[in-house]
Amino acid sequence: MSAATLPRRTVSEFLAALQFLTRLPVPAWPYEAEALARSVKFFPIIGLIVGACGALLHHFIAPHLPRIVAALITVVFLVCLTGGLHEDGLADVADAFGGGTSREKILLILRDSRIGSYGGMALIVSLVGRMLLITALQPQNVSGYLIAAGVLCRWTPLPLSYFLPAARNEGAHPADGQGARIASRTTIASLIAGSVVSSAIPIVLLRGRAIAPLLASIAITWLTAIYYKRRIGGVTGDCFGATIQITEIGVYLCGAWIL
Incomplete structure (x- = not known):
């Protein structure tokens, strides 16, 4: 890569991350x-902004x-800022892993846009839990x-995508989502840089x-990675979202814990 194209590529990558993870307006690129x-x-930088x-x-x-009330407004604001992206992933994963008895069934439920009872319960726990913990x-x-x-919660896709493959073949279905397309494509340089930051x-x-919070984030990422690998052989975009949500809750829990 030439020195002239590096800044342009860096801006393109940053805008791609901002557009993917938030609903903030992004310049045409x-x-x-x-x-x-x-x-x-x-x-993680997008997480810093959010x-x-x-x-x-x-x-x-x-x-x-x-x-x-201040905590409730803050949680609602964060959901609006991200377009409910991670909440959607958590709900889909709860439905799929809660109701699926086989790998094929889990992957099929993950493609379903409807929210079931497991997903609804997960959303309630996530939203109310974050509000109470804040x-x-x-x-x-x-x-x-x-x-x-x-x-920290937006750091978790880095190790997940570095160590785990996509649960489905890339492009196997339009509903697989863009998140699944980063699996196994994260470089060691990106993992190290993101981890340091x-x-x-x-x-x-x-x-x-x-x-x-640092130890909790590592533990949650490691445990969910093992679980995804065992149940479906890899990760999907919804898996990234679910781990992000669980890690966010875990960090707040660390702060609320009374020693």
Whole structure:
């Protein structure tokens, strides 16, 4: 790659990550088929942006509202900012793994756009759980944990896509989604760079309190990776979304935990 094309490619990858993970307006940019697969190294940075937006909103509304109301508005804002992308993945995974008894059945349910009872319960637990956990955080720590959670949960697709293959053949069905197309395409350089950034930001924000969220993120990623591999032989886009959601909850739980 020439020095002249590197900045253009970097911008393309960043915009691809921003467009994929959020509903923020993105400038028009020439389409590149492999941009999404290369963009995963920017996922933690997008998490930083999302978390910072949530933290900024909470900072301004918290002094004027009951804590639980401020937390509710913050969670709703974060869902709107991401277009419910990760919530959709969590619901689909809950339905598929909860109701599927075989690999083929699980993959079939993952393609179904409808939400079943398992998915509905998972969404309720996720939305209510995040609201209650944010409320339980010490007021002075809310911003730090919102940003750290945004970064760490969006780090999880890097190791998942590096170590696991796609559960389906690429392009086997239009409903497989773009997320599944990054599986096995993350480079070791992207994994290392993303991991360094994802570790540094929580440490700067939370200092000694960052240890628990870092370990929780690694543990959740490792456990879900083992589970996906055992049940369907790899990952889909919904699996990425589910792990992102579970990790976000895990980070908030670390902050709310009373030692």
